Every structure is written in C-alpha cells, then in structure tokens.
Amino acid sequence: MMTGTFRHWLKFNAVGIAGVGVQLLVLMILKSGMGFDYLLATFIAVEATVLHNFFWHERWTWAERTRANTHGVAGRLIRFHIGNGLISIAGNLALMWVFVDKLGLHYFPANILAIATCGLVNFVVSDRLVFTQP
Secondary structure: OOOHHHHHHHHHHHHHHHHHHHHHHHHHHHHHHOOOOHHHHHHHHHHHHHHHHHHHHHHHHOHHHHHHHHHHHHHHHHHHHHHHHHHHHHHHHHHHHHHHHHOOOOHHHHHHHHHHHHHHHHHHHHHHHHOOOO
C-alpha cells in the first residue's frame, strides 16, 4: 500500500510533467515565435506553469486536504506563489542565465535542466507548507 506522501509525490510529478509541457510551449512561443528575450520568456512561462500547477495540485494532488478547507484557496495560492513560485521563478531565471549565458547551452535544453533542478524543492515546499493537513 502506498503512503500518503508517496502518493502525493507521484501525483505531484504527474502534474509537473504536464507543467513542463506548458512551460516549454509558452517559452517556445514567446522566444522562438515572438522574439522575446529568453529570460523574459522564461519568467512568463514559469508564471503560467505555476498557475497551471496550482490549479491541478488544488484539485487533484492534495484534493483530500483542500476539500476540507475550501475557503483557504487564496491563502494557499499566495503560499504557493511565495514557495513554489519564488523557487521556480528565481531558480529558473538564475539557472537559465548560467546555462545559456555562461555555459552556452541552447535555451530549450537549458530550461529542461532548470525545471528538473527545482522540482524536488518544490515538492517539499508544497507538501509541508502550502497544502498542509487541515
């Protein structure tokens, strides 16, 4: 039988995989399609992904916790942005700068590396600080 934390970890990663698709699609549209600077495009793509992921974590990953406190959505969204949003935005921007400007990687694989690097920290923050037990 799966523990609650392991089940949440699996769901978190499923949402994260979908979020990677959102982030890479938005990044590609903004950078390659519209000519945005890669750091600005990264910022916007990460924010779109943070909102996408929050919605699915709220409705699916930690649904048993959020159903008990439906009035706490705004507080969880703020905590998610402070925790996961800050980690994702600051982490992705810093890592993209290192990977692209300093190491010369193409923006697309650099973004995949940045996403992977921030993932574990985001799970711990979500599980322990955002979607807490009621």
